[in-house]
Amino acid sequence: MDTLVYNSHWGLLDSLVENQELSTPFQTCASSSPLSSLIPQPSEKATAYLLDKEGDRENKERNEVVSLRYRSSILLLTFMAYTCYHLSRKSISVVKNVLNQNCSFQMPDGLNSSDIHWCDWAPFSNGYVAERVNLRYFLTFGMIMSGIFSYLFGLAYSLSIHSIWYFVIIQILAGIVQTTGWPGVVSVVGKWFGKEKRGLIFGIWNSHTSIGNILGSVIAGEFVETNWGVSFIAPGAIIAFGGFIIFLFLVENPSNVHCDLPTSGEDKGVIEFSLCLFFAKLVSYTFLYWLPLYIRSSTTLGPALSGDLSTLFDVGGIVGGIAAGVVSDYTGMYATTCSVMLTFAAPMLFVYEKFGTYNFSVNIILLLIAGLLVNGPYALITTAVSAELGTHHSLQGNSKALATVTAIIDGTGSIGAAVGPLLAGVISSRGWENVFYMLIISDIIALMVNILQTSQSELIWHSL
Structure with missing residues (x-):
């Protein structure tokens, strides 16, 4: 006791x-204290609750780290994929001068300029297919097949093939598989990234288009005067290897690895943005395919150096895409951002045509500025706007919608990408200044469509 x-x-x-x-x-x-009964003691339920809360916090932090790693890998893989797509497209614009000289025929301007867009229905149909298949397999198939057709085109040099129909058939088939790229990569990225900072992320990410063009011009230019077949075979090998990497590592959906889904957007205007992209892409792809030839014909530069100089248009496009994304994130006004850039793009095209050949330095400066203003709206519409529209709240529960919206917008733009170079091939015979007038008119029409979209958005906003 x-x-x-x-x-x-x-x-x-x-x-x-x-x-x-x-x-x-x-x-x-x-x-022994009489006050001990008045002091609250922790119960087993309270202790378990606190432990559960702490565990939830740790699990949330762990999931955020895992999600960040997956999102980083998605950006890198899709960036690499579409860089390869554009890299393999660029060869024809660099090689066509030498190709016409070494073959017994003149390659038709329509095929020569818009090779991968002969089948304008392909983006629409591929968007429909992308909704219903695994996007990892979809992109892998498209990239490997693109590599095969690029190889077959270059093989014509070694086998001394001079049949126009051989090139026509190869380019049509290449055009079909090339259009698997955009609905696929935008759908994957749109599933992983929410609305916050989407313009900036997509602006940086969309530089793959310009980087692919630059690399394609450099690689094709290295062999254009010695063995033009390698100008197609080397890019074909690169994109096929990229398809193998996509097959091994791409995770198409956050739910596959138990990550949270991104928030949806609130924007509307598929028709307006599709029409705007029609004319914006018309201008961009006319430069993509005809700029090396224009520089060659308007200066004393050779084919290789003309191709290298044309890459500065894409360098400006990288800056333009990022700038458009940052501004749209800050203001929340995609259509207005596009309109401002298009307003300055039209007169800049006129300035480049008049003064671009004055000297080498002026050509460089004007190409950079023109690329910034022309490719900025194009990059913004094809990435951030497509993803915003595809994840609109009215489409929640339909994970397939993003591929459809992307295919509609990009498919309409692809028609413009085919029409522009085709018209340039016909009009250039009457003088290059007429080609630039056509591009200026296209920019003005795109601007008018964007102004209409901006006005409708303001009316909707004021009615709320």
Whole structure:
């Protein structure tokens, strides 16, 4: 039995513990104090709740880290994929001068300029297919087949093939498989990234178009005067290898790895943006296919150097795409951002045509500015706007919608990408200044469509 003894000399309460059941004075006081029953003690449920909350916080942080890693890999893989698509497209614009000289025929301007867009229905049909298949397989197939057809085109040099129909058939088939690229990569990226900072992310990501054009021009230019077949075979090997990488590592959907889905957008205007892209892509792809030839014919530069100089248009396009994305993120106004850039693009085309050949330095500066203003709206519409429209709240629950919207917008733009170079091939025979007038008119029409889209958005906003 415990005995409590009060030591009056020291004024202390001593505890004489005979059975050693209480090991500390705190336990003794707590058990003996009349106030101990009033002090709240942690229950088992409260402790379990706190532990669960702490576990949820740790799991959330862990999931965010995992999601960040997957999103980074998605950006890198899709960036690589579409860079390869554009890299393999660029060869024909660099090689066509030498190709016409070495063959017994003149390649038709329509095929020569818009090789991969002969089948304008392909983007629409491929968007429909992309909704219903695994996008990893879809992109892998498109990239490997693009590599095969690029190889077959270059093989004509070694086998001394001079049949026009051989080139026509190869380019038509290449055009069909090339259009698998855009619905595929935008659908994958749109599934992984929400609305926040989408313009900036897509602006940087969309530089793959310009980088692919630059690399394609450089690679094709290296062999154009010695062995033009390699100008097609080398890009074909690169894109086929890229398809193998996509097959191994691409994760198409966040739900496949238990990651959270991104938030949806609130924008509308598929028709207006599709029409705008028709004319914006018309201008961009006319430069893509005809700029090396224009530089060659208007200056004293050779084919290789003309191709290298034309890459500066794409360098400006990289800056333009990023700038458009940043501005649209800050303002939230995609149509207005496009309109401002298109407003300055039209007069800049006129300035380049009049003064671009004045000297080499002026040509460089004007090409950079023209690329910034022409490719900025094009990049914004094909990436951030397509993803915003495809993840509109009215389409929630339909994960296939993004590929459809992307295919509609890009498919309409692809028609413009075919019409522009085709018209340029016909009009250039009457003078290059007429080609530039056609491009200026196209920019003005795109601007008018964007102004209409902006006005409708303001009316909707004020009615809310």
